Amino acid sequence: MAKKEQLFYLIKSLTPAEKRYFRLFNQQNGDSNYLQLFEAIARQTEYDEAAIRRRFKKAPFLRQLHVTKNYLTRQILRSLRNYHGKLSRHAEVHDCLREVEILFLRELFDLCDSEIERGLKLARSYELWTETLQLLGWQRRVLLASGNQQDQEEALNAVGEEERSVLARLTRQAQFWDYSLNVFPRLIASPGGLCDGHPLLGQSHPEDTQQSRILHFYITQTEHYFQRNMPAAAETATRLIAFLEERPELIRENPHAYLTAHNNLIGILLQIRDYPRIGELLTKIRAIFEKYRLSPDQPGSVKLLTHAFNVELEMYRDTGNVEAGIALIETMTGFLARYVHLVSSGYLLMFYYQFAYLHFLAGENEKALHWLNEILGGDLQRGREVIVGYAHLLRLIIHYELRNVMLLKYQVDSCRRFLKKKKRLNSYESALLNFFARLSMAHPEKHHAIFVAFREQLLTEHPLESLKDHLDYLDFLGWIEDKCEELG
Structure with missing residues (x-):
């Protein structure tokens, strides 16, 4: 992302509700010029600074457009802070820290101490350990500033003891992060396994943070996966999900670990083709947002749903459940109409190709051709070469089925040109x-x-x-067998 495009992507990330709030916020705290610039950028599909300069060529702020863009960025972030004031317990604790500082500077120590206790209760409950340390630091300052140090000795020692306990937890958590982020090099160096007898990875410690325990599960799961023990990997992933579900308030606070655990389990089950269980998990994923009161409009939520949709499409394609696949396409087109700006081009390419392939399997060749043209007639044709290559080959099949024989010759030449751009033309492709x-x-x-x-x-x-890997994406051999029988 180029620096000059950062404001564009920030504006594009806003939900309709956030945009409405910013417009109201700007009326009270900003300048109409900034709102005009905001609206002009929001209407663009790709950032075009030249168009912005033409649009505002008489505006005084154009002389220092970069300054205006920086100010608008700050205004948007301020409005988001206000809009999401209760976005999370993390945000609440940080608000509490600001209030503690204000009260301390006014020497309102009793009120300041009450705010510290409120913040500590939240921070401890939601395992916000770095914020806990900050609040303990303020608690020490209040104790030292508000009375005789000897009178406060017991309370000061309690603060120090809790600080040491929190630091010990964070030290172990940092060690777990180190193992997690470097797990594959360590597995390669220790093919016999990491966990057995290891002082950190053996038995869980009673004071381990939830994050440490999550990472412990992940390392164990990865070890089983690395050793190709898929049942054990699936069992570990299942235990992690159950562990997370014991604290639903933490799922609402930070759903990333919970959603990632489901995605990891689905990935493992795909390896062993346990499609019934995958179907159950996909149904469960769709219910997560309502169950835990999560917003489906956040980029992280869209990313999860995007992955789940892709897995479901692959499952229907692999199992030949064309009817269910076609029904899912109808659901997904509505999803994409709303969130396409948050879906990566790589996923869009996979979606459109699988839409085309499922319509082809259903005998709906015109619909299949529509999605292939979406790939081959736009920016997606510059995506993953293997999938674009399958799209070219599938288009040849579709044109034959539609009896576009005159067009077929030109499409063969187009396909050949594309495939030759790769390092080599596979022998089956040439054939x-x-x-x-x-x-x-x-x-x-x-x-x-x-x-x-x-x-x-x-x-x-x-x-x-x-040919097995290629036939998984485009079963041209099955199509040829069918045509031999049909034309015979």
Whole structure:
């Protein structure tokens, strides 16, 4: 992200409610010029500074546009702070810290101490340990400033004891983070395993933070996965989810670990093709937002739903459940209409390709072609080469099914040009292109013979095992078998 685009992406990240709040906030705290700039940027689909300069060429602020953009950024962040004043317990504790400082400077020590106790209660309950240390520091300052040190000795010692306890927890947590972030190099160096007998990773410590225990689960799960023990990895991921569900208030406060645990479990179950359980988890994921009162409009929530949709599409494609896949497409188009700006181009490419493939499997070739054109006629064609290559090949099949034989020859040339841009043209790809080129120039009466001959060529020159990964994404061999039977 270029520096000059940062304001654009900040504005694009705002929900409709946040935009409404900013407009009201700016009326009370800002200048109409800033709101005009805000609206102009909000209307853009891609940041175009030249267009902004043309639009405001007579505005005085244009002479220092970078200063105006910086001020607008600050105003938006101020409005977001106000709007999300009760966004999380973390935000509440930080507000409390600001109030503690104000009260301390006014020497209102009794009221200041009450605020400290309120903040400590929240911080301890929600395991906000760094904030706990800050509040304990203020508590010491209040004790020292408000009375005789000898009279406060017991309270001061209690503050010091709690500080040492919190620091010990944070030290172990930092060690868990170190192991978690470097788990794969350590597994490669210790193929026999990390956890057994290790002073940190053996038995859990009674004073471990929740974050430490989450990381402990993750390291154990990763070790099982690395050793290809998928049942044990799935069991560990399941235990982590159950552990997190014991503290629903912490899920609401920071849902990331809970959502990641579900995604990890789904990834493991995909390896062993446990589709029934994956289906149950996907249903559960959709209910998480209502159950824990989470906003589905946040980027993290959209990312989770995006991943879940992609897994579900893959599952229906792999199992041949075309009817369920088509029904899901209808749901997903509504989701994308609302959140497409928060979905990465990589996921969009996968979505559109799978939409096209499912419509093709359903015999809905016009609909399939629509989604392929979304890929091949825009920016997505510059995405992941392997998927774009499958899209080109699937488009050849679709044009044949639609009897666009005259167009087929030109599409073969287009596909060949794209595939040759890669480092090498796979032999099966070259064979497919030659096959479609023959079809495009042959009389329809000869198509059956061409299909039969090509089927034999494929099976002779390309063992099924070598084609397996490609057939998972585009089962051209199954299509050829069907056409041999249909045309025979």
